[in-house]
Amino acid sequence: MFRIGLIVNPLAGLGGSVALKGSDGMAAEALARGAEPRALQRTQLALTELAALKDQFFIYTAAGDMGESVCRALNLPHQTLYQPACPSTAADTHQAAQLLVREGVDLLLFAGGDGTARDICVEVPESLCVLGIPAGVKIHSGVYGVTPAGTGRLLARLVRGEPVSLVQADVMDIDEAAFREGRVRACRYGEMRVPGELEYIQAVKVAGKESAELVLTDIADELIERMEDDCYYIMGSGTTVAAVMERLGLENTLLGVDLVHQGRLIASDLDARGLYEYVKDKKCKLVITLIGGQGHIFGRGNQQLSPQVIRAVGPDNIWLLATKSKLNSLHGRPLRVDTNDPELDRQLCGLIRVITGYRDEVLVRVANPEYEAE
Structure with missing residues (x-):
């Protein structure tokens, strides 16, 4: 039985459609501008790829929109280990990740953007495999799948026990305040172990202006x-x-x-x-x-x-x-x-x-x- 830890940042990506360039600290303003949450939908797109494998995996997750609601919607086998605040915060991501690591999951699946990847990176040991569902505005990190469905396809391969190489990938993030002013300040915050299938995993974004x-x-x-x-x-x-x-x-x-x-x-x-x-x-x-x-x-x-x-x-x-x-x-x-x-x-x-x-x-x-x- 493949043991999956699931964490969803339900506020990830809120700022994109309303031109806020990010969601860190901007969720309330994004919602006031009419932004619609999309992290849960993108998580569902990924987990739908596992529908035919229900007897081969089990999901450990957080309550409500941090994971439980998606598992319920898809009728996936799961157990809730953590009760987040409402609305959830980065502190909830940290605490949920700690519990999932303690539970001994085989892989930590998370939905969010670069800020979420940074939060996860702080909590997971180097030996634990992680995989990100892209749901943020800016995604510079190399720990995310190229699409939600692509992420699900790769996860299904792991659940079926197919051989998949593992590699270390960079966790990157930028200063969102500077980003909103038109300046890109990217920084490396660490690395995590991900499945190394190039057709499914996105590369680290190349920053900087074209010199030609x-x-x-x-x-x-x-x-x-x-x-x-x-x-x-x-x-x-x-x-x-x-x-x-x-x-x-x-x-x-x-x-x-x-x-x-x-x-x-x-x-x-x-x-x-x-x-x-x-x-x-x-x-x-x-x-x-x-x-x-x-x-x-x-x-x-x-x-x-x-x-x-x-x-x-x-x-x-x-x-x-x-x-x-x-x-x-x-x-x-x-x-x-x-x-x-x-x-x-x-x-x-x-x-x-x-x-x-x-x-x-x-x-x-x-x-x-x-x-x-x-």
Whole structure:
């Protein structure tokens, strides 16, 4: 019987869709802005992959939305070991992790973001295997699966007893206050042991600005030449898109989402709801880049680009920008999508054109592991 410890941070990811760039200390404001919790839904997506294996595992968890409610919803075998506060806090994560370690679980599964990974890292011994369900806004750490369903698929392999290598992965986090001001200050806080299956586990995010300024200028020039006056342009986050905004002479929200029309900045740092209201009945293009080292194009730091917004724009109207060095940093791994909508993720998989310079494009594969066998 495989013994799983489960901890869910129910507040993880709240700040993403409402443009708060994180959730640490911002949960109340995020909820006031209309944010909807998504950590439980993403945990359910992962654990659904275990539905056919109920006689092969047992889950130990915390009460309520820290794990018990998901187990009940899926009718999974479980026992509650800890009663958290309401709402739960980081202290609850620490205490729950201590109890699960004491219980002797084979693997500690947790849902959250980099802050949750830091809390878990403090409590687990080096020998314990962990696995994260991505539910936060910014996920720099290498302890998370590439998608919730991908995480579940990997966990199912472990439950079935299939041989899986274990590796040490970095736990990273950034200063959210600086992040909201457009500055990235990433720091390594330790490492934890994770299953080392590269198709399922995301890489540590590569931070810093692209040094190939000439290449960025070429990409910007190509994009600007394509722009049409009757079209609205959603400008995503990241330094590659920022180069386009700089070339246009417009202010840019480096870690947010802006809207451009006829060469003018229409709105800055939009949240998911406000963005949808702007674009729902307009001709639009979505301009994005990928996360260096990881390959995610949706679901990491750009939750303002909600499934509703992406569908309103349409998959054929996505312009993906990246330098070839950024693509090469993936070492052949495909691009990933994690929109929190499995059907949309499936639709977005396949080949996508990437603008890599002036009159220069390459075809790159988008392929989540849970769909690759289909």
